[in-house]
Amino acid sequence: MNQINRVVIVGGNHGNEFTGIYLVKKFHNHPDLVHRSSFETLSLLGNPKAIAARVRYVEKDLNRCFVQLRNEDKPANYEELRAREIQTILKPKVPDIEDVIIDLHTTTSNMGLCIILGNRHPVLLELAAVLSAINPLVKVYLHEQPKGSGFLRSLSDLGFALEVGPVPQSILNAELFQQTEQLIYTSLDYFENYNLGKNLLRNNTLTVYRSIGVIDYPRSENGEIQGMIHPQLQFRDYEPLHPGDPMFMTFSGEEIVYKGNDIVYPIFINEAAYYEKGIAMHISQKELIEIS
């Protein structure tokens, strides 16, 4: 089985998500914290211009720029250029052995300590089982995407995101900072043990929330939102939403209910950065996966 040669930790893929930024700065000052014997660890700030300006991005969301490149494509803006630089850095040194990518994010949604997987690679599923076994607050969101789909994590079969919240943009919450830090150390320990052939304690059954789509806010013809997340749904990420349950409240106080036929599990409810993307929430189905 292939060994892991390098783990890349990226903070500030979004410039107003402070937790990852200050964690990466901490690792730059104290590289011993993320050093492990069996692989190289590289920690990296994703979007320096956006970090300096304390905004998500300057011209285009960097975390939608990591696509399969053709040689003739020219970067159209700062983020496309920066995505290429990062892709060059992340090019595997050993052919066919991909780097682990840990992409650090925060969200205004009540997602707790969430690991977002882009695929069902057994090494990632086992990592998710290890993290869940150590901390039952850890949730797993399976947002399956092809390689080079735009997300940083999609550059590698061993890429994943840590998505922690609720925390407003542009602030630090000490408790979530420390919990995110702990998830990173546990992940590094897991990869170390994987390389050394040791097993970490883990559950054999993993609960994942598998993405099945997104739902937008009610909007007027000109795109203006006409309502808000219903108070009964706010902060209820990962909880079942039944047909007929209240979903939105219009500005005049009328309820809009969920009209689907099946129970779904909303995630990313009321994420600030998704208003402009036409996303009020992701919806998912709950799935049990056996870890062999």
Next chain:
Amino acid sequence: MNQINRVVIVGGNHGNEFTGIYLVKKFHNHPDLVHRSSFETLSLLGNPKAIAARVRYVEKDLNRCFVQLRNEDKPANYEELRAREIQTILKPKVPDIEDVIIDLHTTTSNMGLCIILGNRHPVLLELAAVLSAINPLVKVYLHEQPKGSGFLRSLSDLGFALEVGPVPQSILNAELFQQTEQLIYTSLDYFENYNLGKNLLRNNTLTVYRSIGVIDYPRSENGEIQGMIHPQLQFRDYEPLHPGDPMFMTFSGEEIVYKGNDIVYPIFINEAAYYEKGIAMHISQKELIEIS
């Protein structure tokens, strides 16, 4: 006694504080909601360019631009220009009778439903007592400032802000939206009754938190923050902070305690927009005011 001729409601003085923006849009669509018989009501979007860009401000914080103008001063940027436009709109129609200004804000701090007063005008103190009597969650922050000190509310002796949180920047929280809306209607009813010579039920004693200063984050020589609000202080706005209580936590997990000699009451703890202003929190003293 002077009557109130006009009440001006401003949303989006900061472009990423959505509650006030969508309330003002609602009032534009339904002017009857803010219409009262004895005065004119004007609702106004503060910073249209920042609202369009979903940022606090474009070039300079608009809510620091409302200063006493001299004729020879030229506006140096968009917000200084916009502040002049608003000052022209707010110029009292009847000399010596100032407009009421209700400036709508949100904060990432746990300030609940806060009315911020810039002075001790008896009409404002009585309004605060009325709002507190109706909803015990209402708090009063007395942040005394001279006229034309930069804040929108400082343009009028009858100016005040409603500061509601905690809510991240760039999102709507339906519950806080409705609570803010209710505070506006109660305020309008109060001014109506004031004009009509009627009294609204109120407390005779008002608890206010009077600003005595601000405290910055621990920082390095180059200005980089070195720590976060301590988990034991996070969300504890209006609660007493005793000498020796933990205040910050460094990125390596060390506690920094409050070294003052007196009990203070922190407010605006961990407000996102204040990182760049060098403010980790405001501190205040608790004061009881008798309303005659």
